[in-house]
Amino acid sequence: MTPSIATILAPQLTPTVDEASLALASNANMALYASMIAYTLAMLMFAWHLAARSAQVAATETADREEVLVGSAGTTGAGSSSAGGPVSSAAGLTESGQESEASRQRGNIALMLTYLATALLVGSVVLRGFAVARPPWGNMFEFATASAAAVGLTYSVLAKRNRWQWLGVFIVSPVLLTLGLSLAVLYTEAGELMPALKSYWLAIHVGVAFISVGFFTIAAAIGMVYLVRLRREEKPPAKRSFIESLPSSAALERTAYSLNMVAFILWTFTLIAGSIWAKQAWGAYWQWDPKEVWTFVIWTVYAAYMHGRATAGVDLRRSMYIALVGFVCVIINFTLVNLVSTFVGMHNYSGM
Template identity: 40%
Template structure:
């Protein structure tokens, strides 16, 4: 079918606008992180008056001022609002690309990375919704912006029909499952990285790193976040590998052929399985397990970029010009 160039152009403009708004959201989250006050003392107790008004415990009869919302909290709320606008523009760019090409918009690396980043942001909005975890956006948005920049420059491909090998109903099923799991793995990888930094800061409490880490959630909360997101993404990723094998049998007459993409996908799945096993094993639950989780995310990135762009195989559908 012919390509609607007008819709394709609007898709590109929506993508560029989303990137700019994501950048603004990152600035707000960094400002929130910098404005977070590290509390070292307990708050002054406040009692209630007979009428129900707040009364300061150290000054009986004096009505206490209602607590004002901190600057960091206001910046964080603004950041979330801006982030939602960016995500809407982001999703809009994918919908317009799909309408312009009359197909599902994940037929090349540009589109796949775009979808994966959108899923990562959506997953972050769900798991980082509590104010205590919101400061993590100052770190989680950095890899998203890097990936989107690479997608919009190095990986960009004009709107066009997919190659014949991808003209299958398995394309939206297989790729959507893999992109969802990869987007959630992004959140997990960031959480494990920050967890390791938090542990390092605990051992050296008087360093500049420790002063920065004090603004982050507790190290154990970061570890739990990494574990829970991986638990969600791991079976999805495994299902994506299985669905890919079924598609391979329909397209190439075999379920598995140790193609480079298949091989590294299996390796990444094994690494994440090892992480979940280590997370439940005494002596491996903290530092070692976190390193394994990071290794799994590195393997996922290696599979996405190096295998698609450098290694030749049956999955070489990067769509690069």
């Protein structure tokens, strides 16, 4: 009997494992695109939030000038210091709870969009993992998206509790840039791992590295804001901006130090775990591989920062510069070391 058309097509209508994996990878890409849209909206809203803070600072400064003029007859009023100078509440805008309603609303909306974008990005990474049936960081594209997800997730966890809406634009922008470059330059189709990477240490060693990079990134962003805030405290500008609405430079420096400390501890584990994995994979704890060397360079620079920061009488500004040099080394380790042929060794995550 001649088989029916339905019988002939039946095997083709049943999805194979490969087809299912491709569907998951396609859904991961869609979630990634959706995440970028949400991050773009969040970035714009964070910028609008900072604009509202600048307006509040300007309004506070104007009110201070008016109070000084009213009290210029010789009395020390609420708007002047005991020395006759203006007392601006703008410097403690967030700390004293005097943030304007417009600024607060925009910051909260931006934060909600960041939560959504981060959830979509984490979902994209998870779907990619299901598609390839392994930890989804076996090539440079997966490496970049997973790192961006770690940064977004770390910020999302810390932002609401610490009221870090003012920091959002400095975190979301590099995350969005990383995702754009990963799609435009680094994209690699879902596939099998290199034999050397087929180990449970991939999930442990690289997973902890991602978390530490998340803390390093946020600490670096706060560190750069600290340097700007400190400069403006030392030399007050003629026209103030949202910078004057941020926490004091001392508070920013302490926060950056705390985050760098957590990241440094995690990076120490990353270095040790990598050595153990190298022993299992290559027969030696240390091979002078470029990736190993740069991992150690990062650890050394941040160790110098920790030591300098803990030394009595140290210049905190110089210590912060050392921390930022360490973050530059992190960027080099995650980009040039993986992509430039000069650095290619036993580690090769590029997939290119």
